[in-house]
Amino acid sequence: MNVLFVLYESLESNGALHVHHFANQLAMLGVRPVLAVPSGPLEVPLPGERRYTVVGFTDVGQLARAFPDGRGPDLIHAWTPRERVRVFCQALLRQRRVPLLVHLEDNEDCLLERILGQTLTKLAQSEVPDTLSHPVRSREFLAAAAGITLIAEPLAEFVPPGVPWTLLWPGADTESFYPRPQGTSDRYGIRPNAFVLAYTGNVHPANAREVRSVYLAAALLSREGQPTVVLRTGKDFCSFLGEDDSWARPYAVELGFVPHRELPEVLARADLLVQPGRPDRFNDYRLPSKLPEYLAMGKPVLLPEANLGHHLRHREEALVCPVVDALAIVDAVRLLLKEPGLAERLGRGALAFAKSRLVWQESASRLLAFYRSSWAGNRLAAPAEASGVGGGS
């Protein structure tokens, strides 16, 4: 089966990692995957061997040749319904009638509202940046799909009636992310007695407040006598610490963009890996890509009762709080410092969860089964668990 993945960002993006792993696993199952990206380099270091071909959106004329048999795709898997993906896929579908699958990994409406600061009603009448989903056109795109894959179950509310869907968790890259000694080196200029909170990821309007909570927790703990540092990677796409950020900077080590392969070493230096936030219209509908990596590191992870937080056991596999704001982080740090052995237990639990529940191979097998049922046009045949048909569920 020739499968074309259509990605919304460059190979350097987080989303590319998921597609990369799925494509690799599918290739080992006999599928011939090709990945189309809108921009950026086609050769980017990614974990493990690459078992698929990458083409740019501009190479669409040569697309068929990218497949080993030169036939072109048998199936298109659009990674999100964002405008640039939708436009590209629809152009392809005009040339070649093949089943279209769409992957949802965010509440696109919420993302749109948060980034553009306008209501959906207003946005429905206007153009949106091609990196986002149009509130009307994306729904039409989904309605035309032969199937939809969801990273989180609540996203099923966006599945149009009659369209089959399946839940598709990512795996954890346990070959790159695994427990290792913390080390006491002064590589990041962190004092040995400082408690280290790690957050890896960019900051944009949709998560600005949540990341600010991590910085605030470090400032509060330090002010209250427990030296604490935020070890941060990623870029800032908005100002989120206020015009005067002097309250936060002394407690942060900001490494900027760090290649993905180097992240394990950064995480290894941390005492607590933090996924801040709260259950809401944004967090309930996604699965932060960093979470499987955090869990695979075998370290204590703090996360809210959203997405994976519904599946992890509190105090056994992670610290799961109703809301992870600054004070929740402060409480978590105090708990870890107060309760010896808890950090180790949490690390073991997290690692076990990653190895048993976040397995690329199993997710890829599930995806392949879904491809086959979609390809056969068998829309109603769906696995019993975490799958379904839109509209009635």
Added chain:
Amino acid sequence: MTDGKPRVLIIAGMHRSGTSAAAALLQSAGLHLGDRLLGPSPSNLRGHFENLDFVEFHQRRLKALGLSPAGWTLNGPLRFDEVAAGEALRLASINATTPAWGFKDPRTVLFLRAWAALLPQAAFLFVHRAPWEVADSLYRRSAEHDAVFRHDPAYAVDVWAHYNAEILSFDTEHSARSLIVSARSLGDHPQTLLTTLNQRFELGLKTPAHAMFEESLLKLPPDPATRPGMLSRYRSDLLPLYQALLKRSWLPLPPAEAAWLETQAVPLDPKAPFRDWIGVRLAEKKVATLISETDALRSRLDHAEGELERTRSSLGEMLTETAHPLAQARAEAERAQAEAERVRLEAERAETELERARAEGARLRAELAALREVAADRERMRTALQVALREAAKERDRAQTDLTTTRAELQRTEYYLAETLHNATTERARLQSELAEARGRLRELEHERLRDMLRRVSRRFWGRFLDAFHDRVGRPRAYLDRRRQQRMRKLADREAQRRQRTALTAPTFWKGIESALREHEARETEPCEVSILTPTYNTNLFGFRETVESVLRQTTTGWEWCLVDDGSSDRELHTVLEGLTRRVPRIRVLLAEHGGIGAATNRALAMAGAPRVCFLDHDDTLTPDAVATVREALNEEWDVAYSDEDKLDASGRLTEAPFHKPAWSPEYLRGVMYVGHLLAVRRELVRRVGGVRSEFDGVQDFELMLRLTEVGARVRHIPRILYHWRRSPGSVAESLGAKPGIAELQRAAVAAHLARLGLPARAEPQGEHHRIAVLPGPRQTTPQVSLIIPTKDAPGFLRRCLASIFATSTYPNFEVLLMDNETRDPDAVRIMSNFPVRRINLPGPFNYSRANNEGSRQAQGAYLLFLNNDTEILTHDWIEHLLYYAEQNDVGAVGGLLLFPDRTVQHAGIVLGFRGTADHVMRGFPAEADGYAGSLSCAREVSAVTGACMMVRKALFEEVGGMNEHYATHYQDVDLCLTLLDRGRRNIFTPRAGLFHFESATRSSRYDLVDRVLLLDRWQDRIEAGDPFFNPHFDLSRTDYSLRA
């Protein structure tokens, strides 16, 4: 091994006699031969199985004795000195690691008796081989240490004879411990040999698998036929020795060796020496050939080396020649690499820039869309402004006319003033004359009558004079303003009357609404979901026409209009109403007897068929989406809705700033009739509370609202103007004094409401704006109130604060807890002891929340009153007012009115959103002002109150966990209040608990950013959603209720 002691087997024999083969067999059978074994060599490819410990030991001993370490000697038997014996024993103990062990070294033959003495449990296995075979093997081996045989080949046979003679001698002496075996027997019968060894020496050897030992070691090549003969001829002494060995050897002997037992002598083949001779010559010839070939090869090698040297030299020259270009190329490559790196970095930067630019682009696109909307809004505003400007120009013209008139009036006034002054002067002169005359007559009149007359005259004079002065002179500006306003109102009224006169006829009315009627009739009728209720009474047709038009032009047709005329005498109005119901079926009209507005409203309510009713005054007008909005607002979550409003004058023009109301505020409603006219309610709820009460006609809608709240109605505020209230002559909107009995009706309504709710308070009218003061009544109980005052030094503030508390407060049951953070000032310490307070030491860094939380723990009262030490109490019943609210179950925190020393407002409630977080509203207002629509003169709901004076029930304070101690300086009070709001409590500001707050004197100027971010971290959603009690139309950059630009 019956005795349990380790067994030792020493394997020995002449070199090259098969001892290695024997050792290999025995090791395979489980005999431990040591860990340091001599490895294989060209002469013994399978290995020697010699334990290096013992080999080296024997070599050292031989060397010490000046003998060949290889064991090529004819001396012996040799012995160990004391040191060597100790070392030998140590080696034995080191290697005795298993129950059966042993070692093998041919040299052992030279030390047999020494070892036999040292190791009495040791057994000896001797292996022998024919002398010619041994000699031949030694010649073939020709190792370095075998060089001696090259010089003296016969010496090999001598050594053989010496070793084997030693063996025979030892065997004779120790036959029980010794076993002699020929190498061939060993090879032919290994298993039988092992059995024999086990039987004789109890070694416990096992049968080895074939794979475990190398059988080929045990196979010997056949004897060369010529050697025995040669030895027999030239060394006849060897034959008996060899035969003796064979005789002692373990049987079965191989047939070849057994034959030797009977052999007397072996004849020498006479050709053998010649064969050896020719063999030597052939070998020499072959060697010469090989030397020649080697020389040729060496010559070719030399030639090749010469070539190589030349090539190397040539290459060196080439290298020298190419070094410079190469260096240049390398430098070029490095430059290119650096350039590539720079380009890569540039590309990365460009990518980053591109990402930023995309994000910026997205934001700009969004901003552009917003700007376009703003531009469209501005265009609309521009058009509206142009219209307004034209109106203003007309107004200006009219004002100029008014000014001219006023100037003339002023001139007339001045003239009149001058005349009045003149008259007054004349009158005064006349009166003075009269006074003088009266004084003259005074002497003639009785004292009492004269005094009365003088009093009358004085009052007459000064009264008239002062009246004239105040009216014409003392307040010229106010007078002129009033005159101008009167003039303008007169003009407006004239205009209104003119319009009314023209509209009073039904044809004109119909002509005015015809267009709206047609449009309405052309639209599809939606299901009726809202009944509009309107009583009419001698309604002005001009205003009513606009009311009708506003209803007909609603964006939805899902309404019915229930009009009840309350016995109007105006026949024209009846005609119009009848015509309306004929023309529009959804307009239903009832012409009733006069019963008052309440009765008429109830009749309209009885007619209502929709699930929602909406009250509308007969001269108000609706915005086009008013009905649709209230229909949406009253969904399943809400029972009552009200909206913002503005006012029209009699001619239909907007007259003043609109009234933007707060979210539902039951406490504010008790003081201010703020809900207004366009009240939308579920029909069943109004019917359940009994409709409108006629005895409150005039405030009947306000009174209804009070009763609705008593049955738990869920009230919603729509922060948009949905109706325009007309200032008709005689309405409260036109003049606060228009309905003289209103104040009393309002008071009665509130008093009855308080009584029904069981609230221990009375209602009293206050001021001139129709406000009601709710005052706590006499108390049945006086629960203890704990005043908690964090303090440190500052004796001046502390004295003033404590003195005012104890001197001013009338509440009988309170305690004062001073949360003392390490006061050192002696005056402050003395002041603390001078008042009946509890001083609680609170050492360590000051934390306001912790001080108050600790105070709460120590407090004995059921109510906590947090107070700053830089306050001064102004009102005697301040605790009673705070307690009145704090005692109500649904109330969280209660705060008072805090004033700066200049009697302007420091605190009258906190609004969310000021400064991006929260701040005090109406800061700087005069203390006596009404505030925005009574917001300063009446108690009301607020999002938060200051902790500088805040009362909370102790149980509630503990339930929410007290104040958050993570705040170091600011916002702990706001955080507490928002937590209370989250728990469904109301926070109340009351202006009747008054205090001075000398804030600027104690407040640090440092703004704690961490506290700010902490407040946002916890409450940003709520803050950004807007303060419900501060209408979104107000400007958050100002605290004075200015409208948003």
